[in-house]
Each structure stands twice: as structure tokens, then as C-alpha cells.
Amino acid sequence: MISGIDTTVYDARTLPANDNVNAYSFSIDLNGEWFTSKGAMIAYYGNIDFSAVSAYASRASWVAARFASPLYAQEWVVASGRGKLVIGDRGNDINSYDLGDGNLTIKQTNLLAFETGLELKQSIVPGFVTLIGTGKFLASSNGPVIFVEPPFRADPEALLGWADCPSPSHHYDYNWMAHSLMSGVQMLFGRESGEERQYDFTGKGTVLLQSSEVQRHDPALLRIVEAQTQMLDAHSAGQLGHKLVARSQQA
Template sequence: MRSDLFAQELQEVEGPGNFVKQNSKMMKIELSQGTVKALQGSMVAYQGNVNFEHQGAGGVGKWLKQKVTGEGLPIMRMTGTGEIFLAKNGMDVHVIELENDSISCNGANILAYSDTLQDDIQLVRGAGMMSGGLFNTTLTGTGQVAIVTDGTPILLNAGEAPTFVDPDAAVCWSAGLQINLKADIGMKALFGRTSGEEFQLAFNGQGFVIVQPSENMRFGGAQDAGQQVQQQSPLGGLGNLLR
């Protein structure tokens, strides 16, 4: 039998590591012991004896955060022995190695992560008040993280110059960066004549920001800037509970 489907570049890629990119759109988790957490529905194939279980929020506090903020993912726990292939809507896959580090990720861009990492939903300090509540998933510790981007991303060094990013295009960043929300709402915004760029995240300090070339509309996507703030402000007094 002959076909370009049997070409070497389409065959399974072996290690090193537990998270192994197969191509730009798919990754493999080599599971031999322990647990790996992944986005529910992201498994496209597996070989071996693998169990898939729904991952709860992890206590009342985390459940409340997920329900109130809308951040966080439906997560499954994968245990057993085998190889699991993951993908999400044909998006580009990237693997990050954390070595006693901490990163802040848009939950919509997380594909999988090691069970050794601690996860939490946190208010993005400096951007929470004016935006009505901007929340990300923080991953801390030593392990691997697989993220997806809608297109090929770029990595910006926030320490080189003042860095501003559309909240919908920001994928993840160094957790130690200082963040503020830059808002430019004038009379034009009140009358519906806006550029669509009324809000940007301002990053300061030493660290990186990963930016994808599309907007996933997490921040509301409303044309009217005043509407945008209202739609993103459901928390009221609950905001203080999530700090």
C-alpha cells in the first residue's frame, strides 16, 4: 500500500519528556504513572489502558470562583498507562516546562498540565476594578503545561519597553509582572464611534507575555465600550472574596 499518509513526518513522534508535540496541532502525553489533567473533550486518540475521570472544582472555594468568574475549564483526570493524543479545534500547540515557576494563563488557552502543578483562579491584580473582573488561571510549581494558540504567537519581553496587549489576545504571562488596565473611553465611545481598542493590559516588570494573532472574545467583544464594562461586571461585592 502506498500513500503520502505514510510519510515519515506523519508518524508518531517519541519523547523526550511526557508531553511530546506530534506536530503543530497535536500533542501526545506519555502516561506511565501519576495523573495528568487535560481539557475535557480534547482527547482525539489513545493507546493503552487509560482511565478518564471528571475533575471537580477542588473544593467549594474553587467551585465558587469558577461559577462567578466564568474562568476555569472543564477538566478531566487521566490515569493509567498509555499514550494519549490531545488537540483543540486545530489550534497550535505549545509545551512549557515549569521549574518552580508560576505563570498566569487564559483558561481558554490551556490544553493540559501536570498534576504536580498547583492551579488557582485569581483576579488579575491591577486590572480587576476597571474591567469589572478579569480572571486568569495561575499554575505554579514544577511540571509541564500545554497551551494552545489561535495562530502562531509572539513572545514579548515586558522589561524592554512599556507593553500593552489586547486582553483577548493575551495567552499567558510571567506571574510576577505588574498589570494595569489602560482604558481610553472618551466621548466617541459614548456615541458608539470607537476604534475597538478601548482597553489594553499594561505589563511592567521583568518577564514575558505570549500574544496570539487573534481575539478569543473573552473580554466581551461588545462594540460599545460602556456596554463592555457593564457586561463584565457581575461580581459586585464578591470580587473581594476572589482576591
């Protein structure tokens, strides 16, 4: 016998239906299709098929209409069929949210799955996507989620998303950067902290924060940067290369 931990044994019948199994996993009662982040599936019961969004769109035009974010298409799959699908994210907290005829912008790496009643679009803020419509979605967070109303400023790495309010602007605390020796050293290596750069929110709406500044790797951001560097001349590209090498060595 195993003692000291929760030893509940689940099967297809006893797994929760569209609810958390625990704080770190969620059981989707699948009867049709869901969009799921690649790698989020940890187990499933039943007859469920997983297809890349691009491949599924070639035989189902509605997928292309609902998933309007080519930049992230390769990071997502369509789970189709019937059964219990268990979603996880490396031990991070997982919560479900119901969006009712609204819009919510969320960090792409924290969005794990969403119903096909929602439409996903590319946000103007790099690293974020926007959900529009009505339906349920799942998101992970490093620690419990905090809900805050504007106006206020948030550390970019703690920011999870925002609903029904304007996109934030960047705010740099030049007084902090001018008087902080450590900040100056970090800037030489391309590092920033929440004390020197923040997202500035104004207007009405709700902002979601995670309780930690730990940020997941977003492979699409590298593709964005690579596309932008094509506009650099040879000298500027060389300078950028030296800074990136220095940053990598420092990290």
C-alpha cells in the same frame, strides 16, 4: 493512496513521547495522572481513565489540593493510567512549556493540560488561571506565540499569559474613543477593540501573546457575570438586558 499531505501512520510505539505529533497535536506519554481540559483528548492508546476533577477529588485528596479553582473545576478532568494520550484544540497551534519552581498566569481557554507537579489557582483577572510549581503544561494559541518583556500594552484578545510579573491593569485610550466614530458605535453595542482598551504591563517578567485576536468561548465567564448581576436593582438589570440584546443582534 493519499497524496499531497503527511501520511505518516502512527501506533502506540511510534507516537512521540511527550512531544508534538505536529504543530496542532501533542502526544503525552502517560504513566500516572495529568490534568486535561475537557474535550482536549482526540485519541489514546493503552489503559487510560478519564474522571471529572470533582469526582476524582472525592477519592484522592491530592487532587483538591492541586486544583484550587472551583470556578473551572467542571471544565477539567483527570486522565489516569498508562499509555499515549493525544491532545488537540480544533486546529490551533499547541506548544509545551516547562515551568521550573515558578508561576505563570494563562488564559483558561488556552490551557489544555498540565502535570500534577503543578498547582492551579484562580487568578484575580477574570478568565485567567495561575500555575505554580514545577512541571510541564500544554497551551494552544491562534498562531505562533510571541514572547515580550514589559513595559508595554497588549490587546486583551491577543494576550495569552504572563510569567513572573505583576498582574496587568486596564488602560483605556480615551483619545481614541473620543475621535473614532466607529469606536463610538461599537461601544453602544458593548464591543471594544485593542485600540481603545488594553492590558498595561509594568515591572519585570515575560508576557505571552498569540499572533491573532481570535478568542475562544469561556463558559465560566458567564457564570461570573451572572453572579455579579445579582447586586443590580430592577432598573439597572433592565438596562443591562437591553444592551445585551442589542449586542447579540449586532453580532
